[in-house]
Amino acid sequence: MKCQKCAKPATFHITDIVAKGKHEEFHFCDEHARQHLTPAEEAAEAPPISELAKKLAGVPGAGGAAMRESSAADKQSCPVCQITYLEFRNTGRLGCPYDYEVFRDELMPLLESVHGETRHSGKVPRRAPRNTQQQTTLIQLRNELKRAVAAEDYEAAARLRDKIKGIEQEQA
Numbered sequence: 001m002k003c004q005k006c007a008k009p010a011t012f013h014i015t016d017i018v019a020k021g022k023h024e025e026f027h028f029c030d031e032h033a034r035q036h037l038t039p040a041e042e043a044a045e046a047p048p049i050s051e052l053a054k055k056l057a058g059v060p061g062a063g064g065a066a067m068r069e070s071s072a073a074d075k076q077s078c079p080v081c082q083i084t085y086l087e088f089r090n091t092g093r094l095g096c097p098y099d100y101e102v103f104r105d106e107l108m109p110l111l112e113s114v115h116g117e118t119r120h121s122g123k124v125p126r127r128a129p130r131n132t133q134q135q136t137t138l139i140q141l142r143n144e145l146k147r148a149v150a151a152e153d154y155e156a157a158a159r160l161r162d163k164i165k166g167i168e169q170e171q172a
Contacts, residue, residue, distance in 0.1 A: 003029040078102045081139050096139045097132060131171075138167055 001010045010027035014036065017023045028036055074086035081095030085103050088094055100107060111118050141164050148157040 001027050003027060003032055005029075005032045073103075073106050076102065080136055081143060096136065098136065134167055134171060138164060141167070 001013075002008065003010045004027050006029060008029035008031075011030055012026075012028050012033035014026040014028065014033065015023050016026070026033075026036060074084065074089070077084045078095060078099050079102070080098045083095035083099060085106060088099070088103065094100070094103075108118055141160055145157055145160040145164065148154075148160060
């Protein structure tokens with residue numbers, strides 16, 4: 001899509017709400033988006049929108065100390081399921097129950113802002129695992145199975161598959 005004011009590609013898509021139920025859509029390049037979003041007297045001293053977009057999107061190197069802190073947390077991984085905090089941020093899903101402990105410092109503010117509380121006070125599903133240790137073992141075995149298949153060690157993969165089936169039958 002091209003910018004509405006020039007032939008450059010539109011990198012910003014802006015929706016202005018004019019009145020109840022009515023809105024206007026604009027498609028601008030970086031330069032025209034800056035002109036549209038900043039008043040004329042502030043336009044001369046405003047940083048380029050691409051820099052602001054990088055800071056908001058979390059591109060390393062674009063922000064200050066807060067960006068360095070988040071990049072250090074992004075590299076942290078769970079010892080049980082090997083998911084990194086960056087993977088969680090990209091997918092929105094955690095890998096195992098231990099991730100809540102591993103990423104506690106990063107998750108607590110997020111959970112509080114989303115749910116208004118950081119402690120569960122509701123019901124537990126009937127199909128939830130009774131034994132968390134068995135659940136952890138299953139997660140580890142499934143990860144080992146994936147690695148064994150990737151390494152083409154099919155004998156080890158068959159043994160792991162059988163262990164997993166045995167644990168799953170015990171739970172049923």
